[in-house]
Amino acid sequence: MRVKMILPALTEATSPLFRPIKYSLFPPLGLATLAGYLDPGDEVTITDEHVQKVDLSDEPDLVVIQVYITSARRSYELADLYRARGAHVCLGGLHVTSLPDEAARHADTIFLGPGEDTWPRFLADLRAGRPADRYASSERTLAALPPVRRDLIDRRRYLVPNSIVVSRGCPHVCDFCYKEAFFKGGKSFYTQTVDAALAEIDRLPGRHLYFLDDHLFGNARFAGALFDGMRGMGRLWQAASTVQAVLRPGLLEKAAEAGLRSLFVGFETVNAANLAEQRKWQNIDRDYGEVIARLRDHGVMVNGSFVFGMDQDEPSVFDRTVDWAVGQGIETATFHIMTPYPGTRLFERMAAADRLLHRDWDRYDTRSVVFRPARMTARQLEDGYRRAYRDFYRWGSILRGAATKPTLRGRARHAAYAGGWKKFEPAWDVIIRARRAGRALPVLESVLGGFGSQPAERAAGRP
Ligand code: B12
């Protein structure tokens, strides 16, 4: 069977404003996971439209498309084209799960939720000549997960080829998050076995790893055993976690010893009242300053994530957030405009209050305002968001952030990492477009390597 798997690009990818550094970061892990279930005799390709053109001259038997909200329009276009050509077209992923009836108009078969149970079932049905038109996931386990087909990925095209996921979902239930809608009908947080996760790590070449798990620290027993197993492997890695988990004694220590060098932390807002509104209970009454201090003490850089536009936010929120983040010495920040994804409680609330401005999914990209904000205008929100990025990544801010580090070496590394991402973006673009993205990895590894847990720095850093 000839199988073509496609990760379509959001419309922006074809525009001159497309930023390769953002979209050439990670390979399409979801599709490579599904490819693991195919037979050895199947001919399979994976096309990631963010980094390559889709060859439309072929005639595959089966087309598999992963649909995100911002790539829905393009996904449907490709699906229609291949259906007209006689291929069996499967659509799955987050957006299909949120709006199955919309997706079903463009597919022979749609998949709701994660694919580990439904996809092998579908393949068996297809080979038996009776594929259904809809499969909904209900059994949630990663127990029989075959090895991810990384051989189908062209590593040279990605800045961070060693992305890895060892769990699915998250134990929390924030109102704006995709995860409750996606995992409906079954468990919404589960992990691989520690041995399977360590084996997957072992298969990855080089030193650097990027865990894409929503909350790698979410199951303390699993995470603790994983970090124990990784100690001595010589890996340098990045991951995402929560304020609550960083404050938990013991886990961060193990992670740092196992090579954690940078953590994506969802602070979301400096406005405490917003946290209750978004049901982000795990952040309420947590000392954000202490979170950052703990990370710094263990040589872990911070990528702080912030969402603008929650109902308690006023126009002063942008300057206050940036000022706080820079003053705390956060190395990198990711800002988002709050975006109600279909299927979330936030979406329902916004729709019920008639606050959605449109349902043009292309623009549900966390950079555009798609709802009527409560305490500012849409224009103020969009301008403030852009200003926050500009202000955070000014050299003045980078140097001010670096100055919070206790040693000269620490300051130099802060400036190198923060400046490296944003200030040299044009240079990254040239490297990526020349398909030399993989060559940037040693640079990243050496910057991250320099951030290790250093007792002298620790002693100097804490009163
Ligand atoms: C890595 C990542 C990226 C990377 C690369 C994406 C990639 N190469 O896959 C980059 C940086 C490019 C990116 C960009 C964006 N992202 Co992003 N990203 C992620 C992240 C952190 C991990 C994705 C991942 O690899 N998961 C692990 C794999 C194993 O799971 P999976 O991909 O979901 O695949 C499984 C299932 O979905 C299912 N499945 C998927 N497709 C199909 C198809 C079939 C036929 C079947 C059977 C099953 C199936 O089976 C797979 C195995 O279980 C997720 C968060 C998350 N936890 O998913 C956000 C996430 C997907 N991103 C999101 C967003 C909003 C964006 C951006 C719009 C952000 C922005 N402001 O620019 C852009 C747009 C991307 C686009 N193409 O449209 C949202 C999506 C919301 C939505 N409802 O669609 C998420 C959920 C983050 C969040 N918490 O809000 N992203």
Ligand code: SF4
């Ligand atoms: S902690 Fe993060 S991943 Fe978990 S539900 Fe909240 S926003 Fe989603």
